[in-house]
Amino acid sequence: MKFYDCQTAPNPRRARIFIAEKGLDIETIQVDLGKGEQLTDDFRRINPRCTVPVLELDDGTFLTQNAGIAAFLEALVPNPPLLGDTPAERGLIATWNMRVELEGLSPIADAFRNRTKSMVGRAITGPSNYDQIPELAVRGHARGVEFFDMLNVRLCETEYVAGDSFSVADISAFVVTDFAAWVKLGMTDAHTNTKRWYDLVNQRPSVSD
Ligand SMILES: N[C@@H](CCC(=O)N[C@@H](CS)C(=O)NCC(=O)O)C(=O)O
Structure with missing residues (x-):
């Protein structure tokens, strides 16, 4: 997996905390929003919506929303449950x-x-x-x-x-x-x-x- 992050921005921070709570260590690529890297052709191929976070799965699927990243990681690593148990x-x-x-x-x-x-x-x-x-x-x-x-x-x-x-x-x-x-x-x-x-x-x- 690869995690597209921006260290200074709030939404990728949400995913970063989720990943850390699950005890995962995922290769991370910084996307510099200040420099407009989210708007480059290369990044548009990863996420046409030009936002981070993005989680790239091993089969090449891109998850481009916190909600999707959380749902995927919770299914992959159920404990500790962060989306609820009952x-x-x-x-x-x-x-x-x-x-x-x-x-x-x-x-x-x-x-x-x-x-x-x-x-x-x-x-x-x-x-x-x-x-x-x-x-x-x-x-x-x-x-x-x-x-x-x-x-x-x-x-x-x-x-x-x-x-x-x-x-x-x-x-x-x-x-x-x-x-x-x-x-x-x-x-x-x-x-x-x-x-x-x-x-x-x-x-x-x-x-x-
Ligand atoms: N609903 C998205 C929101 C993602 C989002 O808005 N990310 C901001 C960073 S906090 C972004 O990529 N901004 C790009 C820009 O400002 O052009 C999610 O939760 O993943």
């Missing part, structure tokens, strides 16, 4: 992981991509160029604030995001929490439950690189 756990973890993506990652990406100078003309990932819309940065910021309030309430009810055990939803929420700092969002002093959870997850060796 049917109820699987349902809850998928629900929370999607909420973190849609209510956390997506608005923070909007806040970042619609007002950062290096993202001019690149407000959306992918092969086409889209202009920034400053109002989307404002809306993304407001939705980001709402997300972190919601997460803090959730983490008062449960030890981890989706329940009693660490899962892919924690990986996503942890990466989103660090990503949010890029746009001066994230935990505030009032988010004591999130702080408790963040410190717990931060002890895992998988999150350290």
